[in-house]
Amino acid sequence: MSEFPQDSILVVLTADAEGQLEKPAAELLGGAAEIGSPVALVLAAGSADAAAEKAAELGATATLTAAVTEGNLGTAAVDAVAAAAELTAPDAVLVPNTLDGRDIAGRYAVRSGSAVSVDATGLERDSEGIVAGHSVYGGGYTASSAPTFGAPIVTVRLGAIEARAEAQSANTQALDVADSGKRSAAIDSFEAVVETSSRPELRGAQKVVSGGRGVGSEESFELVGDFADTLGAAVGASRAAVDAGYIAQSHQVGQTGVSVSPQLYVALGISGAIQHKAGMQTSKTIVAVNKDGEAPIFDIADFGVVGDLFKVVPQAIESLNENKS
Amino acid sequence: MIGSVWTRSTDGNQPPVDYETKVSLQLELLHEPKESSLKIAVLVKEVPDTYGDRKLNLETGLADRGASEAVLDEIGERALEVALTQKDSDGDTEVTVISMAPDTATATIRKGLAMGADNAVHVADESLAGADLGLTAEVLAAALRRGEYDLVVTGNVSTDGNGGMIPAMLAEHLDYPHVTGLSTVELADGKVAGTRGVEGGQQQVSAELPAVISITEALPEARFPNFKGIMAAKKKPFEVISLSDLDIDAEDQSVARSIMVTVAEKPPREAGEKVVDEGNGGVELAEYLTKNRLA
Numbered sequence: 001m002s003e004f005p006q007d008s009i010l011v012v013l014t015a016d017a018e019g020q021l022e023k024p025a026a027e028l029l030g031g032a033a034e035i036g037s038p039v040a041l042v043l044a045a046g047s048a049d050a051a052a053e054k055a056a057e058l059g060a061t062a063t064l065t066a067a068v069t070e071g072n073l074g075t076a077a078v079d080a081v082a083a084a085a086e087l088t089a090p091d092a093v094l095v096p097n098t099l100d101g102r103d104i105a106g107r108y109a110v111r112s113g114s115a116v117s118v119d120a121t122g123l124e125r126d127s128e129g130i131v132a133g134h135s136v137y138g139g140g141y142t143a144s145s146a147p148t149f150g151a152p153i154v155t156v157r158l159g160a161i162e163a164r165a166e167a168q169s170a171n172t173q174a175l176d177v178a179d180s181g182k183r184s185a186a187i188d189s190f191e192a193v194v195e196t197s198s199r200p201e202l203r204g205a206q207k208v209v210s211g212g213r214g215v216g217s218e219e220s221f222e223l224v225g226d227f228a229d230t231l232g233a234a235v236g237a238s239r240a241a242v243d244a245g246y247i248a249q250s251h252q253v254g255q256t257g258v259s260v261s262p263q264l265y266v267a268l269g270i271s272g273a274i275q276h277k278a279g280m281q282t283s284k285t286i287v288a289v290n291k292d293g294e295a296p297i298f299d300i301a302d303f304g305v306v307g308d309l310f311k312v313v314p315q316a317i318e319s320l321n322e323n324k325s
Numbered sequence: 326m327i328g329s330v331w332t333r334s335t336d337g338n339q340p341p342v343d344y345e346t347k348v349s350l351q352l353e354l355l356h357e358p359k360e361s362s363l364k365i366a367v368l369v370k371e372v373p374d375t376y377g378d379r380k381l382n383l384e385t386g387l388a389d390r391g392a393s394e395a396v397l398d399e400i401g402e403r404a405l406e407v408a409l410t411q412k413d414s415d416g417d418t419e420v421t422v423i424s425m426a427p428d429t430a431t432a433t434i435r436k437g438l439a440m441g442a443d444n445a446v447h448v449a450d451e452s453l454a455g456a457d458l459g460l461t462a463e464v465l466a467a468a469l470r471r472g473e474y475d476l477v478v479t480g481n482v483s484t485d486g487n488g489g490m491i492p493a494m495l496a497e498h499l500d501y502p503h504v505t506g507l508s509t510v511e512l513a514d515g516k517v518a519g520t521r522g523v524e525g526g527q528q529q530v531s532a533e534l535p536a537v538i539s540i541t542e543a544l545p546e547a548r549f550p551n552f553k554g555i556m557a558a559k560k561k562p563f564e565v566i567s568l569s570d571l572d573i574d575a576e577d578q579s580v581a582r583s584i585m586v587t588v589a590e591k592p593p594r595e596a597g598e599k600v601v602d603e604g605n606g607g608v609e610l611a612e613y614l615t616k617n618r619l620a
Contacts (some may be wrong), residue, residue: 016525023524072532074493074503098524099481099489099506106493107503109459115583116458118488131586137485138380143386143588150581155490184531187504188518192526209620231620249543250522256400256542257482264619281594285619287610293601300594303613307602315607320620323611 004062007036009130011060012081012104015044017110017190021058023204024096029059032164035125036091037061041084041175044241045070052172059165064088064175074100075184076177078107083177085112090151092130094123097155104154111180115147121160121261123210130154138255138278140226159204193270200226202234202251207264208280210236210253214269214290214309219227223245223313224268230317236260236280238270250322254279268309272297287312344437360416363512363534366474367406368423369401369437371430372485385587396525397433399436400480402440402547404540409441409476409512409548419443421472423463425453428565438558439550443510445561452575453505457583458490462594465491466498467571476517477537481506492539497559502532549595 009032013025021042032038040060048065054064064087066080081104085093088225093108095101095251097119097232109116122133124144131146132154140205146152202208209231211224228235236253237246253260255278265283270276272288272295280286281300298304305312342568373379373393380389405422412418421439422446424430428449438445448468456464466474469477482489489505507519509532517538518531550558568575600609614620 073528073532078497082545099521100523102488102490103493103503103505106458106462106490107497109490110462110494110497113580113581114459118458118486118490134382138377139591141381141588141590145583148578148582152583182497182501183533185504185530185536187521187528187530189529191524191529194555231614242581245383264614271465285617286454286594287613289606295598297434298599301599302597303604303610304597304599305602305610306599307606310428311600312606312610315587315605316614317607317611318360319608319611320614323615323620 004088005037007089008039008090010084010093011038012077012093012095012101013040013042013051013055014077014100015042015046016050016210017045019050021054022096022278024098024156025055026058026164027158027161027247028094028096028156029032029055030163030165031123031161032094033059034163035123035130038190039064039090040087041066041081043068043080046136049171050253053170053203056170056172057167059168061168061171063172065172065303066175066177071187072299073106073185073187074103075180077104078111078182079180080106080175080177082180085151087175091125093153093154097157100167101155102285105155109153112153114150115154116153117145117147118155119158120154123154123156123161138274139261139282155185157259167182173231190214197234199228200232200234202236202253202258202260205234205260206262207231207233207266208236208260208262208283209233209266209268210238210270210280211246211268212238212276213240213272214247214271215241216269218246219230220310226309227313227317230320231264231266232235233264235268238273238276240273247289260273267297267301268313270297271295272300349489362415362419363411363475364410364419364421364472365476365478366421366423366435366469366472367401367405367408368477368479368491369405369424369434370398370480370483371395371424371426371433372398373482381588381590383588385455385591386588394432395430397436398480398483398485399547400483400540400542402482403542403544404478405437405440405442406545406547407540409511410475412441421446421474423465423468424448425456425461425468427454433552435558435563436550438561438563439554440548441554443561445563446525447565448567448571449564449565450575452568456575458488458494459580459582462491462494462498462573464568464573466495467567467573469495469499476512477501477535477536479537479539481539481541485617489539492537499505499535499537502536503538504530504532504536505539507538507540510540510544593619
């Protein structure tokens, strides 16, 4: 008899260098609770105590902790997932859809011969098992996928799941992990990108203000940041603005950048090429400011202002600040 | 041979001054015989052009390949550029483009040859229509095993499937290290190294060859095929293989596969309110945001 629930959903989470649980934990555990009993696997290079406690708080009915060697790229984590899955016999394995998450999920799916569903935007359980929902071709289509049999390995898009699980009492155990001896790459060093602003991260942000070619220069891109700060939003950009060097590539929203679906998306000086729309058209509310009244962005905007963004945006900022005070 | 680097000490009890240098040099030579040129495989993919509308067939859930122009995925072209840059510096490097695609994709794959790859392997099989990531990885890994490549280069994510999982899956199949999401790539001394952007920062990573790497669009754009390249491409080896050549059964029911169970087209978003700024546009924008509790 396993001590783990019949409907266990294994959620793979990583603790950062300070031992804190990574951000996607809440949404992954929330999604897991909708389809079964969340069991967290916390991968940590150092102490996993704080992260395990946090996992319970976020809804993990049980938490397994595994020490992963610092500096090992990917394979040690996969060994831990394999050990945790063997122990818990889960109905699904959920992994954040990040670079590391996809690597872990891909390797583990091959190793275990499991079906894999990537970039899920929703999770459901039907009579046959776990079904993952997807948003395809930049939100133009919705689809769902399921395994032919067995537990699927699912990577979950960050910011897509709103459900949150109820806190559970801590129930933590350390996991014994057998080294597979697979060849791996080494992480020789890590340089944290120091957040120079208090702005939210683009991925998973509730509000996003983006600028495009129409912003005109790196200097004037500050206006985009100012509006973002007024709204408490993350800063995004179109590929055209990134290619023109106005802002770093990490801010690119679109087919080849970050996909976002915030409550509010503000497009400033963005024409709305299909490339860009693919990364933002699932936003709840879209607002656009553009000089060109024929710009395709207005076809999908809930509210649009045809005008000079350098007049409209400062006025909007002023007006919003007045309302606040 | 070893004797040729030994020198006799002039001071009977001490090794010659350059003893250490020469010994270590010799050890290196012993461990690493003349570095042979690399065999690099680049995975490329035919995708619907993202500059047009892309369609899914609502009956089958498969990409409607007739609905939009098919192009070589740009990120795959950049991956090829990484390999061709290596070939520029070492002309003996052998670059193979490998693609799993419908048999109509010949012209798209041939573009890789026109850009400068030495040969192409095209896995085409009707039973691969709708292949999931697991089957795709299995097929590509089998195709890669035939070539014993030192380095496999792929894009980080395709613009159509957006999966980004194939590189790690191949690494697991082949027991190669995976070095994914690289924004820089250095190849030297039997190793591949580079910068890997992750949540919260940047890693410097490295792996011994053979290895699988995936690259981001931070790496340079691909060169254009020139006329000479296009003419030369017609004479380069272009191998078309099927699943029976790889000994894979796409319909093997004993393997778990991911299948699409529903597909639906989202109703297009409708345009909402549009105002022309007549001096009050910013205030109207602020009012809209406030009214909808978005400010």
